[in-house]
Amino acid sequence: MNPLDPSPAGDPARPTGDPAPDGPPSDTTAGDPRPDPTAPLDAPPTWQPADARQSWPPTAQPGEASSWPPPGAPESPAPAGAPGRWPPRPGPRQRRGVVRGITGFLVVAIVAAASFLAGIGYAGSGLVPAAGSLDTAPPANARSEIGLLYQAWNLVDQHYVDRAALNPKALTYGAISGLVNALGDTGHSDFLTPQEAAALSSDLSGKYQGIGVEISIKTQGPAVISVFDGSPAQKAGLRVGDLILAVNGKDVTSASFDALASQLRGPAGSKVTIRVLDPGATTSRVVTVTREAITVPNVTWAMLPGTKIADVRLEQFAQNAAAQLTAALKAAQGAGATGLILDLRGDPGGYVSEAVGAASQFLPAGDTVFIQRNAAGQETVAKAQAGGVATKMPMVALVDNGTASAAEILAGALQDYGRAPIVGVTTFGTGTVLQTYSLSDGSEVRIGVAEWLTPKGHQIWHKGITPNDVVALPITASPVTPSGISHMTAAQLQKSGDTQLLRGLALLEKKP
Numbered sequence: 310m311n312p313l314d315p316s317p318a319g320d321p322a323r324p325t326g327d328p329a330p331d332g333p334p335s336d337t338t339a340g341d342p343r344p345d346p347t348a349p350l351d352a353p354p355t356w357q358p359a360d361a362r363q364s365w366p367p368t369a370q371p372g373e374a375s376s377w378p379p380p381g382a383p384e385s386p387a388p389a390g391a392p393g394r395w396p397p398r399p400g401p402r403q404r405r406g407v408v409r410g411i412t413g414f415l416v417v418a419i420v421a422a423a424s425f426l427a428g429i430g431y432a433g434s435g436l437v438p439a440a441g442s443l444d445t446a447p448p449a450n451a452r453s454e455i456g457l458l459y460q461a462w463n464l465v466d467q468h469y470v471d472r473a474a475l476n477p478k479a480l481t482y483g484a485i486s487g488l489v490n491a492l493g494d495t496g497h498s499d500f501l502t503p504q505e506a507a508a509l510s511s512d513l514s515g516k517y518q519g520i521g522v523e524i525s526i527k528t529q530g531p532a533v534i535s536v537f538d539g540s541p542a543q544k545a546g547l548r549v550g551d552l553i554l555a556v557n558g559k560d561v562t563s564a565s566f567d568a569l570a571s572q573l574r575g576p577a578g579s580k581v582t583i584r585v586l587d588p589g590a591t592t593s594r595v596v597t598v599t600r601e602a603i604t605v606p607n608v609t610w611a612m613l614p615g616t617k618i619a620d621v622r623l624e625q626f627a628q629n630a631a632a633q634l635t636a637a638l639k640a641a642q643g644a645g646a647t648g649l650i651l652d653l654r655g656d657p658g659g660y661v662s663e664a665v666g667a668a669s670q671f672l673p674a675g676d677t678v679f680i681q682r683n684a685a686g687q688e689t690v691a692k693a694q695a696g697g698v699a700t701k702m703p704m705v706a707l708v709d710n711g712t713a714s715a716a717e718i719l720a721g722a723l724q725d726y727g728r729a730p731i732v733g734v735t736t737f738g739t740g741t742v743l744q745t746y747s748l749s750d751g752s753e754v755r756i757g758v759a760e761w762l763t764p765k766g767h768q769i770w771h772k773g774i775t776p777n778d779v780v781a782l783p784i785t786a787s788p789v790t791p792s793g794i795s796h797m798t799a800a801q802l803q804k805s806g807d808t809q810l811l812r813g814l815a816l817l818e819k820k821p
Contacts, residue, residue, distance in 0.1 A: 443749055458484060485754070494757050497714070497739045503751035517605065519574045520581065520598045522547060525787040530554070530562035531569055533585075535790040537606060545598040549793040551585040554593055558582070577602045608633040610641055611791035615799030618817050619646035620810070622791050623667065626659025626715040631666025638670060638699045648703040648817040650810065651723075654733065654788050658714030661691075661742070668722050669694040671704065676726060677764035679718045681742060684758070693722075704729040705813035708776060709788075713737040720774045721763035731776040732813050740769025780812045 447455045462484075466475055482502070489500045521540025524531050531553040536543045553561055556572040564572075573581060579600050586593040607630035610621040619641035623634060641649060651671075658664075668678045674695035681689045706729045708720050717736045723729040741757030748754060760770045782788065786806030794802065803811065 482752075489754060489756075492757075494741060497741050497743060497755075498757045499755050501753045501755065503753075506751070506753045517574075518577045518602050519600055520545075520547075521601075521603045522573075523790065524553070524569070527552075527787060528785055529588075531564065532787065534787045535609075535792045537603065538792070540603055541598045541601045545596045547583070547585065547596055547598070548587065549790070549796065550588055552588065553583060553585055555584040556581060575600045606633065608637045609791040610637040611794040612641070612644055612646065613650075613794060613799075613814060614797055614802055616814065616818070617645055618648045618650060618814060619644070620650045620652060620789075620791055620794055622652040623656055623716070623719075625657055626661075626663040626667070628660065628663070630659060630663040631670070634667050635670055635698055638702075642698070642702075646702075649699065649705075650813045650817065651704055651706045651729065652788070652790075652810070653712045653716045653720055654707050654709040654809070655711040656713070656716035657711065658716050658739065661715055661718070664715035664718045665691050665694065668719050670697045670699050671702075671723060671728055672697065672726060673700055676722070678722050679764065680762040680766065681759050682762060703817055705816050706731050707788075707809050707813055708733040708736050708774060709782065709809070710734055710737055710773075712774070713739040714741075717769050717774050718761055718763075721767065721769060724774060724777065725764040725767070730778055730816060731774060732778045732780055732816070733776050733809050734779060734781055735775050736769075736773035738769060738771045738773035740771075778812060778816070780809050782807065782809055 462480065465480070469475060482500075486500050489498055492498050520542045521537035522533050522542045523535035523537075525534045526532075529552055533542075533547055533549055533551045533553065536547055536549060553569070555561055556569070559572070561569055561572065573583075575581060577600055580597055581600065582595060582597050584593050584595050605624065605627075607624050607627050608621065609624070610619055612618070613620055619638075621634070621637055621641065623630065638649070665678050672678070672693040674693055674697070676693045678691045678693055681691065704723075706720055706723050708716070708731055712720060712733075713736065717738070717740060720731055720736065724731050740761045742759040742761065743755045744758040745753050745755045757770075760768070762768055763774075783806055786808070789797075789802070789805045789807040789810055797805070805811075
């Protein structure tokens with residue numbers, strides 16, 4: 310049992326009062342984030358700025374009409390002594406990018422998630438605050454400054470030339486995004502629209518609708534680096550190494566991750582036409598793929614050709630990742646593997662309970678997996694569980710700057726105990742625990758409310774995990790994945806250009 314991740318598997322985002330599989334219930338009522346669900350969300354706040362005449366609301370400038378709040382602003386309860394409705398109802402923002410975009414990967418079929426997925430280990434430890442009331446009054450330390458927001462809003466509303474762009478909800482969402490982004494917790498604390506929140510939940514469930522490929526943006530353009538077994542892409546004949554030239558007749562050789570993803574994703578049953586070029590061919594071919602509902606494998610593996618070493622790739626710590634990892638390890642051992650390379654490159658994280666379960670396959674029971682420290686300095690220790698299936702198998706772990714959060718927890722534990730040398734480049738440094746708070750319109754604010762330390766107390770946040778063996782991947786190369794390895798000879802593997810994987814292999818082959 311992991312006391313640090315009590316969130317129900319089916320609803321990772323919202324603390325509830327229902328008993329959870331991994332810990333006690335939070336102190337909130339199920340389905341309502343308020344400590345007292347009988348209190349209306351629009352109950353009048355009790356505060357008033359020290360000098361409401363000067364600081365609340367902003368004074369209109371000469372020649373300007375006094376308008377509070379700005380015309381068309383979303384309504385919510387007004388603070389005592391303040392005219393109108395305050396503040397605007399919170400809402401979504403534009404997300405920062407695709408999960409794999411930082412490392413050069415993109416799981417096209419997964420709904421585009423912006424921030425790293427890890428850190429979901431909420432309120433059961435007592436260190437992480439449960440969701441409180443949806444207070445519409447500014448905190449005390451913001452009361453003297455909040456008027457600046459409305460000064461700016463009024464100026465934009467009165468003077469911006471493109472009147473059609475003055476969408477109150479969009480402006481509100483932008484303001485909230487700016488608020489959260491100003492924390493500097495890049496890639497973690499963030500603000501999600503209702504649609505984005507649903508997409509993230511889909512990501513963590515490992516299910517989506519699409520074609521089932523993983524892509525790397527190379528100098529020649531987008532290239533397929535993995536094709537999921539049984540996927541529509543595999544059925545249609547897409548192969549690892551194919552360069553994607555066009556989608557539905559539109560050139561994508563210089564397309565961004567988001568643009569490419571939006572063209573390849575789509576509802577099950579719809580078709581997409583893709584023009585691809587095999588690097589060894591002189592002419593391109595056109596493949597038509599019928600999109601399907603796909604379950605993304607959290608774990609894939611293959612034996613490295615000519616060796617007894619298994620390459621095990623952990624895509625993300627979504628639901629059942631630890632169980633899938635255990636099954637893969639057993640299958641590799643059954644195939645004669647005497648060593649393994651654990652590939653955590655581009656792994657954005659996921660559920661912290663899955664990280665503990667994964668670490669438990671490699672560490673003795675009772676070893677510390679990570680330390681969780683909250684803002685008050687209180688600490689809780691997560692321990693490895695009994696029953697690991699590869700606690701003595703020689704191993705190497707691969708990381709890069711897209712390895713984040715829960716993946717960093719695992720890498721840090723393996724490194725601190727000397728269980729496996731870490732090969733690659735410094736990881737992203739996303740070492741905070743996310744608490745998700747649902748807002749009144751269904752959007753969500755995810756806030757880092759605690760941080761993780763490695764077993765030896767090393768900070769992950771903003772620092773990352775520095776490999777024991779620093780090896781950069783050439784800009785012209787892509788990581789080799791198990792689906793690609795399964796079609797390679799030993800000679801092809803050596804020529805793959807994946808310097809990190811080859812270094813891991815060399816380290817294991819030196820072991821007795």
